[in-house]
Amino acid sequence: MKLLIKNGRLVDPVGAVDRTMDILIENGKFKEIARSIKKSSGCPTLNAQGLIVAPGFIDMHTHLREPGQENKESIESGSRAAVHGGFTAIACMANTEPVNDNRSVTEYIIARAKQVGLVNIFPIAAVSKGQLGENLVEMADLVEGGAVAFSDDGHCVMKADLIRKALEYASMLDVPIIEHPEDHSISAEGQVNEGFISYRYGLRGILKAAEEVIVARDLILQERIQSRLHLTHISTAGSVELIRNARRAKTPVSADATPHHLLLNETLIQSYNPVYKVKPPLRTEADRLELIRGLQDGTIDCIASDHAPHTRDDKDKEFEYAPFGVIGLESTFAVIHDRLVRSGLLSVTRLVELLSSNPARVLGLKDRGRVKPGFPADLTIFDPKRRFKIEEKDFRSKANNCPFLGWEGQGAIEHTIVAGNMVFSRKNRV
Numbered sequence: 001m002k003l004l005i006k007n008g009r010l011v012d013p014v015g016a017v018d019r020t021m022d023i024l025i026e027n028g029k030f031k032e033i034a035r036s037i038k039k040s041s042g043c044p045t046l047n048a049q050g051l052i053v054a055p056g057f058i059d060m061h062t063h064l065r066e067p068g069q070e071n072k073e074s075i076e077s078g079s080r081a082a083v084h085g086g087f088t089a090i091a092c093m094a095n096t097e098p099v100n101d102n103r104s105v106t107e108y109i110i111a112r113a114k115q116v117g118l119v120n121i122f123p124i125a126a127v128s129k130g131q132l133g134e135n136l137v138e139m140a141d142l143v144e145g146g147a148v149a150f151s152d153d154g155h156c157v158m159k160a161d162l163i164r165k166a167l168e169y170a171s172m173l174d175v176p177i178i179e180h181p182e183d184h185s186i187s188a189e190g191q192v193n194e195g196f197i198s199y200r201y202g203l204r205g206i207l208k209a210a211e212e213v214i215v216a217r218d219l220i221l222q223e224r225i226q227s228r229l230h231l232t233h234i235s236t237a238g239s240v241e242l243i244r245n246a247r248r249a250k251t252p253v254s255a256d257a258t259p260h261h262l263l264l265n266e267t268l269i270q271s272y273n274p275v276y277k278v279k280p281p282l283r284t285e286a287d288r289l290e291l292i293r294g295l296q297d298g299t300i301d302c303i304a305s306d307h308a309p310h311t312r313d314d315k316d317k318e319f320e321y322a323p324f325g326v327i328g329l330e331s332t333f334a335v336i337h338d339r340l341v342r343s344g345l346l347s348v349t350r351l352v353e354l355l356s357s358n359p360a361r362v363l364g365l366k367d368r369g370r371v372k373p374g375f376p377a378d379l380t381i382f383d384p385k386r387r388f389k390i391e392e393k394d395f396r397s398k399a400n401n402c403p404f405l406g407w408e409g410q411g412a413i414e415h416t417i418v419a420g421n422m423v424f425s426r427k428n429r430v
């Protein structure tokens with residue numbers, strides 16, 4: 001089992017590589033990376049001239065809905081959507097039915113992912129039993145079962161004492177705690193960002209403080225515990241500033257932002273289209289621009305989709321009754337590449353850090369996020385010039401609640417390679 005990739009522009013930030021390189025894959029692993037590798041007879045070859053070859057993209061925040069809500073998405077449909085979007089690995093959140101708060105659920109997800117056999121799936125277990133915010137899960141047992149991180153995502157861990165304990169155990173186990181920062185007593189029944197837009201359109205607001213008080217609380221606890229705290233889907237300028245200051249003070253913390261918070265703002269809710277209903281809500285243009293500055297200066301480590309599929313019936317309700325969330329596995333790369341890289345706001349190297357090497361580091365996936373002999377041969381190969389249009393007919397996801405439908409631009413996934421296997425190819429429609 002060999003594959004030779006020739007003439008591609010390899011962008012590997014951890015290895016400080018950005019030049020034309022050949023890559024030889026053997027038995028699912030990188031065998032050799034060199035300026036020129038001779039083609040041996042019988043070895044399949046992929047000519048990647050004009051294409052960018054990156055260590056496989058990793059989406060560290062997805063909801064696959066299995067077990068329990070396979071009408072919205074399944075491990076199989078989510079896997080297909082992931083590789084179509086260029087992801088070679090994804091981490092999935094614990095708010096399934098039942099909740100992934102015990103080893104049998106974690107092991108089920110891993111076994112099912114292997115059966116499907118398309119993308120690496122890393123389960124994130126709940127912090128609290130049933131995600132009820134009261135009692136810690138058996139963290140050591142879950143890590144043994146294959147959980148790579150812990151999060152009550154969908155909910156915030158509201159009790160400061162519980163997140164403190166979780167951070168302490170996580171430190172002993174050397175795993176991250178991923179916080180969905182939202183003080184539910186402040187956000188309550190809110191629908192959109194609180195401010196001019198919420199008043200004008202008569203929708204209940206969610207103060208930025210709902211997020212920022214939890215970010216501040218967790219950073220204060222973390223200052224002493226020095227565990228692995230990751231703050232997900234950061235949405236406000238205030239949160240960026242809090243994280244920036246914490247990093248300056250050498251408090252270990254990492255953070256991600258979503259494509260929708262990076263590219264959209266609250267004015268879109270004038271349409272009352274529930275596809276723009278997300279949590280945290282779309283914020284102001286000033287918040288959006290500060291998130292981009294956070295990507296540029298290293299305050300924000302990763303871009304994660306928060307892929308949250310819903311059935312059409314569920315999402316096509318009146319704004320007030322529709323569920324929160326959008327899908328993103330199949331649009332993230334394209335929209336970020338076009339709007340942030342082509343426009344010059346981010347370099348290609350920074351893009352690869354945000355989508356590959358940094359999520360690998362945050363999740364502790366030690367042999368991913370770079371192209372190195374002996375590491376699993378996961379690659380994302382894209383054409384930075386090819387035009388794309390985001391269309392529902394192309395989605396592998398069961399859902400269509402994507403806020404980028406109809407968007408056009410440049411930058412398209414050509415091949416997704418997982419453990420040396422071509423699991424998606426634009427031309428061959430694998």
Ligand SMILES: [Zn+2]
Nearest residue numbers: 153154180233
């Ligand atoms: Zn969340």
